[in-house]
Amino acid sequence: MRISILLFAVLTLANCASAPSGDAEALAEHQKINDPGEPTNRFIFKFNQGLDAVIIKPVTSFYRIFPEVLRTGVHNFLNNLKTPVVLINDILQGEAERAGDTVMRFLINTTVGVAGFRDQAADWGFEPHEEDFGQTLATWGVGEGPYIMLPLFGPSNPRDAIGKVVDFFLDPINWWTENSDNDWVPLTRTIIGGIDTRDQLWDVLDDLEKSSIDFYAAIRSLYRQRRNDDISNGTGSKDNETPNFSGDFELADPDDQPSNKSSGKDHGPKK
Amino acid sequence: MKNFHRGAIAALFGLALSIIVPISQAKADGFTDGAQKFIGALVIRAESSLLVEGISISERQVRFRKLMMESFDLSGVGKWVLGRYWRRASGIERKLYLKLFEDFIIATYTKRFKAYTNSKLQINATTSRRSSAFVNTQINRKSGKPIRIVWRVNYSDGRYQIIDIVVEGVSWIQTQRSEFVSVIRNRGGKVSGLIDALSKKIADLKSSAS
Numbered sequence: 264m265r266i267s268i269l270l271f272a273v274l275t276l277a278n279c280a281s282a283p284s285g286d287a288e289a290l291a292e293h294q295k296i297n298d299p300g301e302p303t304n305r306f307i308f309k310f311n312q313g314l315d316a317v318i319i320k321p322v323t324s325f326y327r328i329f330p331e332v333l334r335t336g337v338h339n340f341l342n343n344l345k346t347p348v349v350l351i352n353d354i355l356q357g358e359a360e361r362a363g364d365t366v367m368r369f370l371i372n373t374t375v376g377v378a379g380f381r382d383q384a385a386d387w388g389f390e391p392h393e394e395d396f397g398q399t400l401a402t403w404g405v406g407e408g409p410y411i412m413l414p415l416f417g418p419s420n421p422r423d424a425i426g427k428v429v430d431f432f433l434d435p436i437n438w439w440t441e442n443s444d445n446d447w448v449p450l451t452r453t454i455i456g457g458i459d460t461r462d463q464l465w466d467v468l469d470d471l472e473k474s475s476i477d478f479y480a481a482i483r484s485l486y487r488q489r490r491n492d493d494i495s496n497g498t499g500s501k502d503n504e505t506p507n508f509s510g511d512f513e514l515a516d517p518d519d520q521p522s523n524k525s526s527g528k529d530h531g532p533k534k
Numbered sequence: 535m536k537n538f539h540r541g542a543i544a545a546l547f548g549l550a551l552s553i554i555v556p557i558s559q560a561k562a563d564g565f566t567d568g569a570q571k572f573i574g575a576l577v578i579r580a581e582s583s584l585l586v587e588g589i590s591i592s593e594r595q596v597r598f599r600k601l602m603m604e605s606f607d608l609s610g611v612g613k614w615v616l617g618r619y620w621r622r623a624s625g626i627e628r629k630l631y632l633k634l635f636e637d638f639i640i641a642t643y644t645k646r647f648k649a650y651t652n653s654k655l656q657i658n659a660t661t662s663r664r665s666s667a668f669v670n671t672q673i674n675r676k677s678g679k680p681i682r683i684v685w686r687v688n689y690s691d692g693r694y695q696i697i698d699i700v701v702e703g704v705s706w707i708q709t710q711r712s713e714f715v716s717v718i719r720n721r722g723g724k725v726s727g728l729i730d731a732l733s734k735k736i737a738d739l740k741s742s743a744s
Contacts (some may be wrong), residue, residue, distance in 0.1 A: 271544065292617075292719075296712070296715075341705070390679060391679065429683075471738070473642075473742075474642035474713075475713055476713060476717055476728075476731045476735045477713045477716045480712055480713045480715075480717070481709060481712075484708060484709045484713065485704055486706060488703055488704045488708065489702070491703065492703025492704070493703075496683065497702075
C-alpha cells in the first residue's frame with residue numbers, strides 16, 4: 264500500500280499540468296484548484312467509476328437486499344472496531360473530552376451494544392465522531408497538499424493518504440492479526456468496510472451524479488469541504504465558513520459580487 | 535504631556551467604542567432575529583404549499599419555482615458562482631447563463647429541498663458575520679447523528695434572501711462554483727462551453743423526470 268501511494272505521488276508529479284504564467288487571476292485559480300495531476304486523476308477516477316459499475320455497485324446492491332436494521336448493525340460493528348484508532352487520534356490531538364466519549368462508547372457498545380452491533384452509547388449521549396491520522400496531521404499544521412485520486416480508495420491527498428497508512432499501523436486489531444497469523448481479518452474488514460461505505464453513500468452519490476455537470480470536480484470539492492469540516496470537528500474553520508475561492512461575497516472585487524445590493528452596505532432591516 | 539495625550543486618546547476611543555458597540559449590537563440582533571424568523575416562515579410555507587397531497591407534478595414545480603425565486607438570490611449566486619468568468623461573458627451569454635442557472639437549480643433542487651422539508655427542521659442559534667446571517671438548523675433522524683444545515687441569509691432590497699445552504703460543512707455555492715469553473719476551464723475558458731453543458735443537463739433532467 265505504501266509503495267502504491269509513493270508510485271502515485273511520482274506519477275502525479277510527472278503529470279503536472281503546467282501552471283499558467285502571466286495572468287495573476289488564472290494563477291490564483293490554478294493554485295486554489297490545487298490539482299496539478301488532474302489529467303492522471305481524471306483517468307483514475309474513470310477507472311474507479313468503471314470498477315464501481317462492474318463490481319462494487321452490483322455487490323452493494325445485492326447487500327442492500329438485507330433489511331436496513333441489519334445493515335445498520337454491520338455499520339455500527341465496523342465503527343466500534345475503529346474506536347481504538349479514533350481514541351489514539353483523539354489523544355494525539357489533545358481532545359480530552361472526545362477521548363473520554365470514545366472510551367465510553369467502546370465500553371458501552373462492546374457490552375450492552377452486543378459486540379458493537381447496537382449503538383447504545385449514542386442513545387445515552389455519547390455521540391459518535393470520526394478521527395484519523397490525516398486529521399491529526401492537519402491539527403498539527405500539516406497542509407493537505409495537492410489533490411490525488413487513488414485507485415479503489417478514491418479522493419485523497421498526500422496528508423490523508425499517509426494518515427491512512429499510519430492508522431493501519433496504529434490499529435491494535437492489526438497488531439493482533441499480524442502476531443496470530445490471522446491475515447484474513449484485515450482483508451475481510453476492508454472488503455466489508457468498502458461495501459458498507461458504498462451502501463452509506465448510495466443515495467448521495469446517485470443524486471450527485473445525476474445533478475452534476477462535472478462529477479469529478481463536484482467530488483473534488485465535496486471531499487475537501489467534508490475533510491475541512493471533520494478537521495474542525497464541525498465547528499466551521501475559518502476556511503470553511505468563508506468561501507475559500509475568492510473569499511467572502513463582499514471581499515471580491517465589485518464585478519465579482521453576486522449583486523451590488525448584497526454587499527456590505529445593507530447590514531440589516533432599516534428601522 | 536505625551537502620557538496625557540495617550541490617556542486622552544484612549545479615553546476618547548473607549549467612549550467612542552461604548553457608543554458604537556451597543557448600536558451595532560442592536561442592529562445585528564435585529565438582523566439575526568429577522569433572518570431566523572425568515573427561515574422559520576419559509577419552512578412553514580414550504581410545508582403548506584409543497585407537501586400537500588393531490589396536486590400535479592407540474593403544479594408542484596410551479597410552486598417550487600415561485601418559492602425559490604422569492605427566497606433565494608438566484609441571480610446574485612449565479613454571478614458569484616461564475617467568478618472571474620462573469621466579466622468575460624458577453625451580454626447575451628450573461629442573460630442566457632442566468633436563465634439556465636435558474637432552471638438548473640430548480641431542476642436539481644426540487645428533490646433535495648423536499649427531503650429537507652419532509653422531516654422536521656429544528657432551528658438553533660443564528661450568528662452573523664459581515665453582511666450575512668447564518669441560521670443554524672438540524673434535521674433529527676431516527677438513528678444516527680442529526681444532519682447540520684446552515685442557511686446563509688443576506689438582507690437586500692428590503693427583504694431577506696438565501697445565498698447559501700451549508701449541509702454538514704458542504705457549501706452549495708462553493709461546490710457549484712468549483713464545478714462550473716472546472717467545466718469552463720476544460721472547454722477552453724469559454725462561458726459558452728458552460729452554457730452548452732447546462733442546457734444539455736437540464737434537457738436530461740427534464741426527460742428523466744417525465
